[in-house]
Amino acid sequence: MKPIKPKKHKILCPHCSCPTPIMADENAVCKGIYVKCKGAHCKKEFEIKINENEIK
Numbered sequence: 506m507k508p509i510k511p512k513k514h515k516i517l518c519p520h521c522s523c524p525t526p527i528m529a530d531e532n533a534v535c536k537g538i539y540v541k542c543k544g545a546h547c548k549k550e551f552e553i554k555i556n557e558n559e560i561k
């Protein structure tokens with residue numbers, strides 16, 4: 506049995522769509538985590554929100 510690898514995708518900046526170093530799988534839930542965009546002309550800080558309705 507091979508371990509099932511979750512599909513991961515990079516979190517994109519909502520301002521400029523630049524990919525961040527943060528990755529999330531399809532079952533991820535997240536809120537209250539902030540990351541700063543690495544985009545050359547963006548550098549905005551934004552909150553990562555993934556399926557926040559699922560957080561109990």
Ligand SMILES: [Zn+2]
Nearest residue numbers: 518521542547
């Ligand atoms: Zn950005």
